[in-house]
Amino acid sequence: MGEVDAKRSRFVRGRGVLAWIAFLIAAVALVARYMPVANHTVLIIGALSPYLMSGAAVAAVLLLLDRRWWSAALALLLLAAAVIVEAPQYLRSGQPPEDSTPIRVLTANLYHGTADPESIATAAREHADLLLVQELSPHLALTLSENYLRSDFPYEVLRPGNYGAGVGIWSRYPIVQSSAITKFALGAITATVRPPGAADVIVASVHIAGPWPQSVDKWREEIAALPGVLERLAAAAGSGAAIVAGDLNATADLKPFRRLLDTGFRDGSPPFRFAATYPANMPVPPLIRIDHILTYNSTATGAYTVRIAGSDHRALGAKVYVPNSR
Numbered sequence: 001m002g003e004v005d006a007k008r009s010r011f012v013r014g015r016g017v018l019a020w021i022a023f024l025i026a027a028v029a030l031v032a033r034y035m036p037v038a039n040h041t042v043l044i045i046g047a048l049s050p051y052l053m054s055g056a057a058v059a060a061v062l063l064l065l066d067r068r069w070w071s072a073a074l075a076l077l078l079l080a081a082a083v084i085v086e087a088p089q090y091l092r093s094g095q096p097p098e099d100s101t102p103i104r105v106l107t108a109n110l111y112h113g114t115a116d117p118e119s120i121a122t123a124a125r126e127h128a129d130l131l132l133v134q135e136l137s138p139h140l141a142l143t144l145s146e147n148y149l150r151s152d153f154p155y156e157v158l159r160p161g162n163y164g165a166g167v168g169i170w171s172r173y174p175i176v177q178s179s180a181i182t183k184f185a186l187g188a189i190t191a192t193v194r195p196p197g198a199a200d201v202i203v204a205s206v207h208i209a210g211p212w213p214q215s216v217d218k219w220r221e222e223i224a225a226l227p228g229v230l231e232r233l234a235a236a237a238g239s240g241a242a243i244v245a246g247d248l249n250a251t252a253d254l255k256p257f258r259r260l261l262d263t264g265f266r267d268g269s270p271p272f273r274f275a276a277t278y279p280a281n282m283p284v285p286p287l288i289r290i291d292h293i294l295t296y297n298s299t300a301t302g303a304y305t306v307r308i309a310g311s312d313h314r315a316l317g318a319k320v321y322v323p324n325s326r
Helices: 003-032 040-047 055-065 069-091 115-127 138-149 217-237 255-263
Strands: 098-107 130-134 153-158 168-172 175-180 188-191 201-207 241-247 291-296 299-306 317-321
Touching: 003 040, 003 069, 003 168, 003 241, 040 168, 055 069, 098 115, 098 201, 098 241, 098 291, 098 299, 115 138, 115 299, 130 201, 130 241, 138 153, 138 168, 138 217, 153 188, 168 175, 168 188, 168 201, 168 291, 201 217, 217 241, 217 255, 217 291, 241 317, 291 317
Parallel strands: 098 130, 201 241
Antiparallel strands: 098 317, 130 168, 153 168, 175 188, 188 201, 241 291, 299 317
């Protein structure tokens, strides 16, 4: 065998190894979507699974180039499985009912209260009727209420805290009732708002404990408690709407998050799947969406993200259509 043939043989072998590595990564990512999140490894692989599963396409192309037909067919089957599990999140219909009223909802993590108040206020004035926030510090709550939001958002329910534990709701519409949810260490509150022409709407700002870099145990405990909270909010809403928004520290590709959707709530609609919110303070665009707008007896459309100066999250917004008053 000549030197050229030897180099070509090594190149082909290397391409084959790369193909199987890509296949293995994609297969592990697909499996991780259905595993309990018991550790950081499953958490990271599951959260990044839409990207990692694209390894099946890489493997298929490389194996086809090498004319390894049966191996390429296996890679194409894996790619098909990946498309099947991801496609519903892109294709689900989000058409609002005719007898409904649109409300603009914006949720934002304020990064331990260090986000720029003018940037927050600008985003709220331009994009929101309801502003739901997390990591609201006492100082930032006072600054926003006194200097930035009161004229446009005269109604508020605030539960500020230190070290990322504060939550709040600002509303253009009257708030007729509010309460705290005590199950979550970083805070959660609800408010019943009365939009003109619409039935009363229950809204909640929720922040689930982070699973990183600390142990995932507290996160597992809190996200397991959230379905019960959602079911109670749905029962309280009755024929009206409920909207739960905030930093849930989970993507739609994690099994514990998808259990939330067994309660009758929906995780927005296209193009929600493309609205990545985290991390927002890096040189590259955000990769994942851990902020969510969950809707019950209502329909969210037109998702978008908004940069908030000084925050490590982008705000997530949508227009939510809620039932009209009877």
